[in-house]
Amino acid sequence: MQNYTTNHQLEHRTMRFFKDKPVDDDLRNNLFTIMNRTATSSGMQTFSVIRITHQAKKDQIAEVCKQAYVAEAPELLIFVVDTFRMKQIAEEKGYEGESYRTMDVFFQGVADAYLAAQNITNAIESYDLGAVYLGSILNDPQEIIDILELPELTFPIVGMLFGYPDDNPQLKPRMDLKFKVGKNSYPYVANITTELKDYDEEMSYYYDTREKNRRSDTYTDQLVRKLSTPNPLRQKLLQVVEKQGFDLMVDE
Structure with a gap:
């Protein structure tokens, strides 16, 4: 049984191209208000969102992403792990420790940011707008940090475009x-490439018949x-996280 919300979720698709039509201020503010009600780890709200309106910064981010359409979208958001605000509050309240640097708190921020991104996406699509996530900002997180002038104890984790499709x-x-959902234990599947044969055929048909960027491909290929061609800059993600002031605690 489906309802209005789940029908939209089942119809989710990535929208990369948008009309030259601005998103109304009231609608955008309502989307942010909905996002602000997202569940958050321990109520700490360890994320922030940067809305990019300067074209020069959009162009720079598009270059990092290697995706020209990033610079053309009406709305560009960057979701940021943020324990800098936590540090500010703690210091003003007289706290002398540094627990806001731990991996525990960092991963809380990662979860908070991703949940907020998904929640606002659900709201965006409920208004018949479209969105696309930009994991590609991690091609060079240090450059994104520099572009956005992010302080210590922050880290850009995912971007998003949205607008009228x-x-x-x-x-x-x-x-x-069956490959993703287990009951009481990991959903292990033996001979998984064989078991994925039907899915590979379905994906092959999808890539061969879609309107844009047609190609011969399968999921497993x-x-x-992708695993065979790692981005060298992404191999340095933890170094950037550490440079931002987080304690990786790898030697403990």
């Missing part, structure tokens, strides 16, 4: 739930190709 892409197939 100028595209109608097909629904991208998903693998069967794409996975191996």
Whole structure:
């Protein structure tokens, strides 16, 4: 049984191209208000969102992402792990420790930021707008930090574009739930590439028949190709996290 909300969620698709139509201020503010009600770890709200309106900064971020359409979208958001605010409050209240630097708190911020991004996406799509996540900001997180002038104890974790869609892409197939959902233990599947044969065929048909960027491909081939060509800058993510003042605690 579906309802209005779940129908929108089941129809989720990535929108990369948008009409040259601004998002109304009242609507955007309402979306942010909805996002602000997102569940947050221990109520600490260890995330912030940067809305990019300067075209020069949009252009710079598009260069990091290697995606020209990033600079053209009506709305560009960067979700940021943020324990700097926590540090400010703690110091003003007389706290002398540094627990806001721990990996525990950092991962709380990661969870808070991702949950907020998903929650605002649900709201965006409920208004018949579209959105796309930008994991590509992690191509060079230090450059994003510099562009946004982020203070210590922050880290840009994911970006997002949204607006009025100028595209109608097909629904991208998903693998069967038996590969993802376990009961009381990990959903281990033996001979997984064989078990994924039907999904590979479904993905092959999808890539071959979609309107844009048609190609001959499968899920398992794409996975191996991606693992075989890692981005060298992304190999330094932890170094950037540490440079931002977080304690990796790798020697303890």
